[in-house]
Amino acid sequence: MRQVTFGGANSLDNFIARSDHAVDWLLWCDEAAQIMAEFWPTIDTIVMGRKTYDVQRRMTADGVTPEGDYSGVKTYVFSRTLPEGPDGGATIVREDAADFVRRLKAQDGKGICVMGGGDLARSLFEAGLIDRLGLNIHPVLLGSGIPLFHQMTRPIGLELEESRPFKNGCIYASYRVVY
Amino acid sequence: MRQVTFGGANSLDNFIARSDHAVDWLLWCDEAAQIMAEFWPTIDTIVMGRKTYDVQRRMTADGVTPEGDYSGVKTYVFSRTLPEGPDGGATIVREDAADFVRRLKAQDGKGICVMGGGDLARSLFEAGLIDRLGLNIHPVLLGSGIPLFHQMTRPIGLELEESRPFKNGCIYASYRVVY
Numbered sequence: 001m002r003q004v005t006f007g008g009a010n011s012l013d014n015f016i017a018r019s020d021h022a023v024d025w026l027l028w029c030d031e032a033a034q035i036m037a038e039f040w041p042t043i044d045t046i047v048m049g050r051k052t053y054d055v056q057r058r059m060t061a062d063g064v065t066p067e068g069d070y071s072g073v074k075t076y077v078f079s080r081t082l083p084e085g086p087d088g089g090a091t092i093v094r095e096d097a098a099d100f101v102r103r104l105k106a107q108d109g110k111g112i113c114v115m116g117g118g119d120l121a122r123s124l125f126e127a128g129l130i131d132r133l134g135l136n137i138h139p140v141l142l143g144s145g146i147p148l149f150h151q152m153t154r155p156i157g158l159e160l161e162e163s164r165p166f167k168n169g170c171i172y173a174s175y176r177v178v179y
Numbered sequence: 180m181r182q183v184t185f186g187g188a189n190s191l192d193n194f195i196a197r198s199d200h201a202v203d204w205l206l207w208c209d210e211a212a213q214i215m216a217e218f219w220p221t222i223d224t225i226v227m228g229r230k231t232y233d234v235q236r237r238m239t240a241d242g243v244t245p246e247g248d249y250s251g252v253k254t255y256v257f258s259r260t261l262p263e264g265p266d267g268g269a270t271i272v273r274e275d276a277a278d279f280v281r282r283l284k285a286q287d288g289k290g291i292c293v294m295g296g297g298d299l300a301r302s303l304f305e306a307g308l309i310d311r312l313g314l315n316i317h318p319v320l321l322g323s324g325i326p327l328f329h330q331m332t333r334p335i336g337l338e339l340e341e342s343r344p345f346k347n348g349c350i351y352a353s354y355r356v357v358y
Binding site: 012013014025125135137139140141142143144148149151152153154155156157158159160162163164165169170171173175 | 191192193204304314316318319320321322323327328330331332333334335336337338339341342343344348349350352354
């Protein structure tokens with residue numbers, strides 16, 4: 001069964017971006033870059049929600065290159081409003097995200113990465129489909145913004161795999177999800 | 180100037196208790212107990228909000244002994260509804276919490292501990308009065324509950340002092356607050 005990984009950089013108070021989607025507070029470091037460089041070759045599929053897709057398209061339009069090597073990676077975007085089918089390098093999916101990801105997991109392939117905000121992650125956690133969690137916890141309380149973890153209908157158990165502080169004050173933490 | 184410390188045990192998704200105040204998900208460990216045993220002698224004052232006080236009184240009524248050695252520690256509870264003055268071992272304060280804590284900090288004495296939920300911490304963070312933050316981040320997503328960090332009107336910068344994983348999968352993290 002393919003592994004589904006969710007995660008990213010978050011503030012200590014559980015935000016992934018300011019309310020206006022700004023991520024100017026993110027800290028760059030070699031240690032996180034190294035972890036990501038090792039992670040990308042383990043996946044061949046990215047799934048994201050429509051809001052994350054919009055943010056990525058705006059960033060691309062502004063000339064910002066997304067982090068990571070996306071060559072050979074299939075990207076699916078879940079949306080109830082965009083027309084289904086190919087859209088640039090991505091594929092828009094109207095089907096229920098949990099049903100779709102459950103089917104993806106049963107297919108042969110490398111890992112699957114859940115990217116972006118927590119709306120999609122919430123439904124995948126609730127459906128028992130996320131296997132791993134990787135965080136780069138930043139030393140800041142943003143006070144408001146877009147949450148990484150949304151409210152869920154049930155608790156999700158975790159097993160810490162690794163945690164270490166980076167030189168820039170971030171804390172790296174990776175977990176296995178226990179359902 | 181006396182140091183004001185806020186913190187406690189939280190879930191990875193920023194809750195300190197389930198919606199019904201239950202903390203049955205908290206993990207005991209010698210390493211956290213050791214850190215707390217070293218912390219208590221550095222303080223002589225606890226401040227808390229009325230809701231935390233209510234929870235503590237219910238626990239005491241149920242025969243649960245609060246963690247830590249409170250002998251010789253002065254406890255202030257901020258409330259707009261309880262009568263001002265002594266109440267059991269505590270003192271009820273009706274004054275604005277930030278004004279009161281600012282005055283406490285200017286007095287001679289040991290450290291001050293902000294206990295409990297984040298309602299009080301939010302106003303003290305916003306007033307620039309919290310100096311240190313100590314967390315015992317538990318390996319669980321509670322999904323809902325009482326948040327540790329509340330929404331704030333401004334971001335708060337932090338400097339990581341120490342972080343290490345405990346054997347039970349919790350992550351200890353201590354920060355200096357940078358205003």
